[in-house]
Amino acid sequence: xxxxxxxxxxxxxxxxxxxxxxxxxxxxxxxxxxxxxxxxxxxxxxxxxxxxxxxxxxxxxxxxxxxxxxxxxxxxxxxxxxxxxxxxxxxxxxxxxxxxxxxxxxxxxxxxxxxxxxxxxxxxxxxxxxxxxxxxxxxxxxxxxxxxxxxxxxxxxxxxxxxxxxxxxxxxxxxxxxxxxxxxxxxxxxxxxxxxxxxxxxxxxxxxxxxxxxxxxxxxxxxxxxxxxxxxxxxxxxxxxxxxxxxxxxxxxxxxxxxxxxxxxxxxxxxxxxxxxxxxxxxxxxxxxxxxxxxxxxxxxxxxxxxxxxxxxxxxxxxxxxxxxxxxxxxxxxxxxxxxxxxxxxxxxxxxxxxxxxxxxxxxxxxxxxxxxxxxxxxxxxxxxxxxxxxxxxxxxxxxxxxxxxxxxxxxxxxxxxxxxxxxxxxxxxxxxxxxxxxxxxxxxxxxxxxxxxxxxxxxxxxxxxxxxxxxxxxxxxxxxxxxxxxxxxxxxxxxxxxxxxxxxxxxxxxxxxxxxxxxxxxxxxxxxxxxxxxxxxxx
Ligand SMILES: [Zn+2]
Numbered sequence: 001x002x003x004x005x006x007x008x009x010x011x012x013x014x015x016x017x018x019x020x021x022x023x024x025x026x027x028x029x030x031x032x033x034x035x036x037x038x039x040x041x042x043x044x045x046x047x048x049x050x051x052x053x054x055x056x057x058x059x060x061x062x063x064x065x066x067x068x069x070x071x072x073x074x075x076x077x078x079x080x081x082x083x084x085x086x087x088x089x090x091x092x093x094x095x096x097x098x099x100x101x102x103x104x105x106x107x108x109x110x111x112x113x114x115x116x117x118x119x120x121x122x123x124x125x126x127x128x129x130x131x132x133x134x135x136x137x138x139x140x141x142x143x144x145x146x147x148x149x150x151x152x153x154x155x156x157x158x159x160x161x162x163x164x165x166x167x168x169x170x171x172x173x174x175x176x177x178x179x180x181x182x183x184x185x186x187x188x189x190x191x192x193x194x195x196x197x198x199x200x201x202x203x204x205x206x207x208x209x210x211x212x213x214x215x216x217x218x219x220x221x222x223x224x225x226x227x228x229x230x231x232x233x234x235x236x237x238x239x240x241x242x243x244x245x246x247x248x249x250x251x252x253x254x255x256x257x258x259x260x261x262x263x264x265x266x267x268x269x270x271x272x273x274x275x276x277x278x279x280x281x282x283x284x285x286x287x288x289x290x291x292x293x294x295x296x297x298x299x300x301x302x303x304x305x306x307x308x309x310x311x312x313x314x315x316x317x318x319x320x321x322x323x324x325x326x327x328x329x330x331x332x333x334x335x336x337x338x339x340x341x342x343x344x345x346x347x348x349x350x351x352x353x354x355x356x357x358x359x360x361x362x363x364x365x366x367x368x369x370x371x372x373x374x375x376x377x378x379x380x381x382x383x384x385x386x387x388x389x390x391x392x393x394x395x396x397x398x399x400x401x402x403x404x405x406x407x408x409x410x411x412x413x414x415x416x417x418x419x420x421x422x423x424x425x426x427x428x429x430x431x432x433x434x435x436x437x438x439x440x441x442x443x444x445x446x447x448x449x450x451x452x453x454x455x456x457x458x459x460x461x462x463x464x465x466x467x468x469x470x471x472x473x474x475x476x477x478x479x480x481x482x483x484x485x486x487x488x489x490x491x492x493x494x495x496x497x498x499x500x501x502x503x504x505x506x507x508x509x510x511x512x513x514x515x516x517x518x519x520x521x522x523x524x525x526x527x528x529x530x531x532x533x534x535x536x537x538x539x540x
Pocket of ligand 1: 297321325343344347
């Protein structure tokens with residue numbers, strides 16, 4: 001969840017004074033952006049996290065037992081932890097081990113060295129007052145709130161910030177733990193909800209209770225979720241490709257609203273399984289958890305804070321968008337936040353497909369057309385890698401991204417192939433890490449069409465290609481259009497498939513050389529292009 005339009009006006013003000021490239025370079029935690037050898041030499045297998053949450057003090061303390069495997073031999077490894085938090089101690093093989101802290105980096109030295117393919121456990125104890133979110137989920141951190149009845153209500157959103165803002169871990173998108181155990185110790189009148197399934201619930205002492213959750217699938221760090229509140233649990237089952245347990249944790253006074261409103265989860269899962277294949281985390285269940293902020297795609301524990309509201313299209317944006325991320329973002333994960341368009345473009349496109357499934361393609365295009373108005377096209381969608389890139393200042397990876405995909409579908413003009421691509425992408429990259437280049441290669445191979453220049457233009461250039469159209473009325477009453485493509489790339493050619501009202505399709509390829517076509521004057525070429533392609537039209 002990183003839709004930025006709500007805080008956009010304030011950002012626009014900000015951007016007008018700050019060079020955006022320097023804003024990007026000043027990513028908050030740049031020191032943990034690079035995948036240096038001390039990080040790439042090992043692979044995290046498992047996190048076993050225990051964290052005590054004290055809402056009154058706004059304080060957390062706990063431990064993380066990290067199981068990891070050496071991919072290369074090394075005597076040093078790097079973990080990451082916010083410099084504003086305390087790393088109280090660390091243990092290796094049951095004994096204390098020293099570490100060095102430098103900014104947000106924590107370095108461990110193993111004098112004997114760690115052999116390639118060997119597995120290890122490091123136990124870290126931490127505590128502190130974690131950063132409070134200024135504007136969750138965008139400007140993230142912990143959210144400490146009271147519910148309407150005065151009970152503490154705590155949430156965490158740290159996609160942009162990184163999980164190392166509160167948890168010592170390897171904070172790089174390229175490495176997901178294969179699973180995690182998360183125990184939340186919370187005041188005993190509240191419930192702690194995290195990812196995966198609830199394994200155990202027990203009383204710790206007269207003031208605290210422990211909730212032990214287990215995730216059995218790969219999980220990205222920022223998805224690891226902390227929710228504490230006066231929750232009730234609603235359970236349901238979805239009978240889709242597999243039988244899937246549904247579980248909703250909502251504030252006790254919202255139970256009736258939630259029971260009714262969350263029925264749309266069934267239609268959402270049906271649509272997404274139809275287009276993308278099976279729900280990717282069936283063994284971890286599907287959960288919605290009511291949060292004191294708008295929403296976030298926490299894997300198998302989606303943060304829901306949209307107050308049970310549907311949009312003008314009759315659906316709850318947070319349920320549909322954040323659940324779309326289970327396929328794009330959580331199952332298929334980008335290796336660096338610079339490639340985050342993979343998460344947001346496909347997920348935003350899933351909203352339009354939800355409309356197409358529930359109503360029809362015309363309605364989906366109406367929905368897309370609303371989003372088209374929000375495209376800024378001032379900065380490329382692809383960001384710089386290795387700098388913990390999260391200084392994004394527009395929403396183009398959402399709206400321009402969804403239009404890039406819609407344009408690909410129009411260029412292909414073969415829906416069965418297009419939908420086979422979306423499904424196959426989800427099966428080839430199921431629970432995997434990908435980058436932009438692999439994604440481009442995937443589409444090249446699967447569609448047998450070379451999309452290199454297309455992606456180069458739409459992802460790496462900020463501007464949208466332009467169609468220069470000159471029209472003249474012919475003696476027979478038809479209109480002649482001379483169409484020329486103006487783009488950043490001289491060699492870019494785009495096939496346009498113009499579907500006439502009688503169903504006939506005229507295929508042309510636009511390039512920097514003008515092409516002339518003749519169409520019936522009753523056909524609105526401009527409206528057709530607007531509805532199907534992301535191209536600016538310059539009428540001459
Ligand atoms: Zn999103």
